[in-house]
Amino acid sequence: MTDVSAATFVDSLRAAPLGPGGPVPGTDDAEPRLGLAMGTIFNLAKEYLDLPLGEIEVLLDTPLYEARVGALSIMDKKARRKRTGPDERRGLYELYLRRMDRIDDWGLVDLGAQYVIGGYLFDKPRDVLYRLARSPNVWERRTAIWATMFFVRQGDTNDMYAIAELLVDDPEHFVQTVVGGMLRTAGDHDADRLRAFLDNHAATMPRTALRYSIEHLDRPERAHYLSLAQARRS
Structure with a gap:
């Protein structure tokens, strides 16, 4: 051409x-x-x-x-x-x-x-992702968490979990879906770390993010984390 x-x-x-x-x-x-x-x-x-x-x-x-x-x-x-x-x-x-x-x-x-x-x-400092995660702009926040997919696929989940901590209570659906999806993917690398995160947040995190995050856990674990959320809302 x-x-x-x-x-x-x-x-x-x-x-x-x-x-x-x-x-x-x-x-x-x-x-x-x-x-x-x-x-x-x-x-x-x-x-x-x-x-x-x-x-x-x-x-x-x-x-x-x-x-x-x-x-x-x-x-x-x-x-x-x-x-x-x-x-x-x-x-x-x-x-x-x-x-x-x-x-x-x-x-x-x-x-x-x-x-x-x-x-x-x-292979560089990742401070910009934390700035984006704190942005009032929903698409900047989604960028912050979705960008960490590259790291997670290399087995590096630290920044994903740190940014998920910042966004775990985000009110926007389009952030919740990525937070949940990234937690699910990171859990495929280290299920125990995902469980530790859910032990801290399942009771309070938005239902959309929670449901995405537990999709790859076995049925009893999914039921357990959903019950924590239900108990909090009751």
């Missing part, structure tokens, strides 16, 4: 076949959506891995939801790619953090945070 730009990416989106549902309404702020299947956008993103960071930012600013999905998908694939150099990895990380005004739903966060943020920070 000779012309790799945000404009040609958007043109390709508009020319792509629609998903089975066809065109869909915009979001609450009336952002237009084409109705493309996510797989169509992800496949197109593979063709744009040489898109410069400045053009990715143009995509983020494009008033079309699929363009933002494409931007995050390109960022994710660049961050995963072995030949991506350290300067570009830093640029991807900084772009994500600088443009979180455009990373404002759970799907966009989940596309980028694990590899763009977590992958970059794996």
Whole structure:
């Protein structure tokens, strides 16, 4: 492909076949959506891995939801790619953090945070995650906990548990689901540490987070932790 730009990416989106549902309404702020299947956008993103960071930012600013999905998908694939150099990895990380005004739903966060943020920070100080975890912005908080998935998959669960402690009582559904899911995944590495966390928090943590976190425990343990929560609410 000779012309790799945000404009040609958007043109390709508009020319792509629609998903089975066809065109869909915009979001609450009336952002237009084409109705493309996510797989169509992800496949197109593979063709744009040489898109410069400045053009990715143009995509983020494009008033079309699929363009933002494409931007995050390109960022994710660049961050995963072995030949991506350290300067570009830093640029991807900084772009994500600088443009979180455009990373404002759970799907966009989940596309980028694990590899763009977590992958970059794996061998670096992780203070930024704690700042994000204390943010009033729900998507920054979701980013903080979801980014730790990269660490957990390497067997490093310390930051995940520390950030889960900060977010365990979060009132937002889209944070609760990730806190619970991350606890469940960390429990697959060390079930005893998960049990210790639940012993401290099961009685008071939101039910959504609790149910996600205990999914991989055996039935008697699930019943035990749910009974703690029920007793607290009675």
